Amino acid sequence: xxxxxxxxxxxxxxxxxxxxxxxxxxGFVERFFEALAVExxxxxxxxxxxxxxxxxxxxxxxxxxxxxxIAAWLAxxxxxxxxxxxxxxxxxxxxxxxxxxSLDALKAVGVNRLSIGVQSFSDRKLKALGRAHSSSDAxxxxxxxxxxxxxxxxxxxxGAEGETLAEWEGDLHAALGLRPQHISVYxxxxxxxxxxxxxxxxGLRDLPGEEAQAAMxxxxxxxxxGAGYRHYEISNFALEGQHSRYNLASWMREPYIGFGPxxxxxxxxxxxxxxxxxxxxxxxxxxxxxxAVDFRExxxxxxxxxxxxxxxxxxxxxxxxxxxxxxxxxxxxxxxATLVRLKENGWIAVEGDRxxxxxxxxxxxxxxxxxLLSE
Ligand code: SF4
Numbered sequence: 001x002x003x004x005x006x007x008x009x010x011x012x013x014x015x016x017x018x019x020x021x022x023x024x025x026x027g028f029v030e031r032f033f034e035a036l037a038v039e040x041x042x043x044x045x046x047x048x049x050x051x052x053x054x055x056x057x058x059x060x061x062x063x064x065x066x067x068x069x070i071a072a073w074l075a076x077x078x079x080x081x082x083x084x085x086x087x088x089x090x091x092x093x094x095x096x097x098x099x100x101x102s103l104d105a106l107k108a109v110g111v112n113r114l115s116i117g118v119q120s121f122s123d124r125k126l127k128a129l130g131r132a133h134s135s136s137d138a139x140x141x142x143x144x145x146x147x148x149x150x151x152x153x154x155x156x157x158x159g160a161e162g163e164t165l166a167e168w169e170g171d172l173h174a175a176l177g178l179r180p181q182h183i184s185v186y187x188x189x190x191x192x193x194x195x196x197x198x199x200x201x202x203g204l205r206d207l208p209g210e211e212a213q214a215a216m217x218x219x220x221x222x223x224x225x226g227a228g229y230r231h232y233e234i235s236n237f238a239l240e241g242q243h244s245r246y247n248l249a250s251w252m253r254e255p256y257i258g259f260g261p262x263x264x265x266x267x268x269x270x271x272x273x274x275x276x277x278x279x280x281x282x283x284x285x286x287x288x289x290x291x292a293v294d295f296r297e298x299x300x301x302x303x304x305x306x307x308x309x310x311x312x313x314x315x316x317x318x319x320x321x322x323x324x325x326x327x328x329x330x331x332x333x334x335x336x337a338t339l340v341r342l343k344e345n346g347w348i349a350v351e352g353d354r355x356x357x358x359x360x361x362x363x364x365x366x367x368x369x370x371x372l373l374s375e
Pocket of ligand 1: 008011013014017018019020022059060061094117
């Protein structure tokens with residue numbers, strides 16, 4: 001079983017806080033799909049004979065693309081590998097792109113899960129985030145998606161300029177009123193070199209502090225868990241059985257192949273685990289879709305250990321103490337003392353031979369991981 005990721009690198013405009021690889025030249029969409037077909041043919045040997053667990057169209061804004069292009073690429077893949085009715089096919093979409101017709105068309109070409117970038121149901125907050133859609137666009141499109149798709153995810157973001165806990169609770173209330181199968185909650189982070197980062201540095205804009213943002217995150221976890229959503233990863237909540245199969249597979253270190261510029265892949269062959277990334281340049285990608293690679297590395301034992309620790313914590317997968325002892329370079333005594341301290345902080349639970357992140361530990365997952373890694 002394998003997962004596929006397609007990076008569709010087009011957005012109408014770049015949001016002030018976003019540092020993803022993308023361009024704002026939608027005129028290149030057709031050429032991009034021609035290049036994607038070439039890249040896919042070049043990876044035929046990696047696809048042949050495989051069953052596809054999940055396909056994720058991410059970006060960028062995949063909902064900018066005519067569904068017929070998505071259909072053509074899926075047809076090419078299904079000529080090489082097995083896409084079944086069980087294959088999760090997710091497309092990320094922005095509310096302003098979705099109409100009744102486009103929702104029907106996406107369903108008709110085989111998309112069976114939508115991930116909608118709602119971010120907020122407050123017009124004030126959407127404006128502060130620089131998003132193009134309104135609250136009524138968000139409500140209308142999520143309702144329309146839920147009528148047609150058995151699996152809908154929405155993204156919500158907390159920590160926008162001027163946001164209060166009460167405004168955030170309004171977002172959670174609106175989301176729960178719609179009851180999508182899956183909700184992702186992101187805290188707005190200042191990524192270097194973004195417009196928002198520059199504005200904050202110049203003192204032109206001010207964001208809620210860390211503690212205010214943490215309170216919003218905790219409120220989300222409390223409200224969503226109370227409403228029956230399972231908090232299965234730091235930022236992700238799902239109704240029973242409705243987790244993202246694609247994301248969960250990548251956190252469980254299952255292999256996936258990425259297509260498109262800046263897409264990453266993780267492949268396993270003969271005990272060797274390799275990660276590689278396509279070039280983060282549309283020009284290079286269009287010129288050489290099959291060969292433009294930024295990096296490729298076979299993982300060392302230490303890297304494998306660190307990934308296992310870091311990713312297992314994120315999804316609260318128990319880590320055996322014996323496993324941690326083998327990879328931890330500072331010795332057993334130091335590890336045991338670290339585990340005691342993390343447990344006293346309430347960030348991990350140790351049951352028998354197993355270490356798991358606690359609900360309270362989600363906010364400190366990076367810190368916990370840094371204490372348990374190999375170096
Ligand atoms: S729509 Fe999404 S991917 Fe595009 S610029 Fe905004 S945040 Fe980034």
